[in-house]
Amino acid sequence: MLPTPRRSRAAAAATALVVAAAGLGLWWTLGRDDPDRDCAGLRTDGRIRTVLDGVWRSDLPCRELAEGLRGATTGDRPGVHTLAQAHAMRTVVLVLADRPDHRIHPEVRGPLAEALADYAADTHAVLTGVDDVYAAHDGPSADAWQDAKGVHFAVQKEQLVGAVRGLAEDAPGYAALRAADLRQGAAGLAAVAPGQEQNAIVDPLVRAAAPAGAFDGIADDVLRSRGEGARRSWQGEVLTRLRAAGGGSAPSFAADPAGNLVATWLAPLAPADPGGTDGYPRLHDQAAALLAQWADAAHAGLAPEALRILQDRARTTTDREQREARTTLAG
Numbered sequence: 614m615l616p617t618p619r620r621s622r623a624a625a626a627a628t629a630l631v632v633a634a635a636g637l638g639l640w641w642t643l644g645r646d647d648p649d650r651d652c653a654g655l656r657t658d659g660r661i662r663t664v665l666d667g668v669w670r671s672d673l674p675c676r677e678l679a680e681g682l683r684g685a686t687t688g689d690r691p692g693v694h695t696l697a698q699a700h701a702m703r704t705v706v707l708v709l710a711d712r713p714d715h716r717i718h719p720e721v722r723g724p725l726a727e728a729l730a731d732y733a734a735d736t737h738a739v740l741t742g743v744d745d746v747y748a749a750h751d752g753p754s755a756d757a758w759q760d761a762k763g764v765h766f767a768v769q770k771e772q773l774v775g776a777v778r779g780l781a782e783d784a785p786g787y788a789a790l791r792a793a794d795l796r797q798g799a800a801g802l803a804a805v806a807p808g809q810e811q812n813a814i815v816d817p818l819v820r821a822a823a824p825a826g827a828f829d830g831i832a833d834d835v836l837r838s839r840g841e842g843a844r845r846s847w848q849g850e851v852l853t854r855l856r857a858a859g860g861g862s863a864p865s866f867a868a869d870p871a872g873n874l875v876a877t878w879l880a881p882l883a884p885a886d887p888g889g890t891d892g893y894p895r896l897h898d899q900a901a902a903l904l905a906q907w908a909d910a911a912h913a914g915l916a917p918e919a920l921r922i923l924q925d926r927a928r929t930t931t932d933r934e935q936r937e938a939r940t941t942l943a944g
Contacts, residue, residue: 652678652718660708664701679724686728694732694764699757702732703766709776710768715942717779726786729777733793735765739773740794740824742934743816770827771941778831778942784847787835788854791828791896795855796875798824798900802907803870811919814904818923819930822900826931829897830938848893855896856882866910874906897935900927 652675655661661682662669668681686702688694694702705725709717717725729736738744739751747767750758757766768776781787798821805814832851836844859879866873878899882892895902901924908915915923 651716675720679721683724683728699766706776710772715779726780730793737797741820784850792858799874800871807911822927822930823934825899826934827938829935834942
């Protein structure tokens, strides 16, 4: 029997719906994983255009976009910035925090991670969550500022965690940012004079432990959707990069206290085994291990019970900030 006109029209309509749905599914599958869309999203953001100023153009390749942003946010001297550079870095962090699903073009991640690592003193203070000066400058109407210590910027902790998450998709970027933060935490502990009361150690210890926990939570989010092979590969490269950041043999504690703590703690992070997990769990105990190294190197004279109590405080702080970062990124 030949189909009636009504049946033919119904079949044609059904076929059109199937084709349209298939096309939409293909767009969603390919489009959401298209790195060029991630680059275009940054390039067309008005805030990025303002940061790049005369460098910006509508067809700017991703690599040139990244280098332009790095040039606008950093200078010739590591860790030293102008107000304009710090303002630009703050703007970039806010843009990255707004990226859907923390997506950043692969060619952009590395240069921006290096640029943000140059602001480790600022990012470390933000991630501690206890710095009142930075909290006073993290609002939507705030901006970079200058004081006797130099030029600074601040954003809300949740915004910084989101921005770092996007850059951490690549293991080298994560390792660079974590290594820079590690140096800040070690410097805080190294500044404590031997013989201090237990209470005098708590503040620098918490300031070392809280950002370490945030980095743990960021790593958890990076790895949660990866297969076992990709997970081990990322972990292995992070370990290798962190160990390299230690700079080889440790300087003496007398000559460079913070450098001694960093290099000594990173040295056992041997290049990962083929499974990529060798030494990785040690990262979660970063602050507690730094404390033990400081107590030994500085001859701090801490009683074993006092050391244990302080290490428990470091681990509790790290655990809390790890959970908070995971919750922030899951929201």
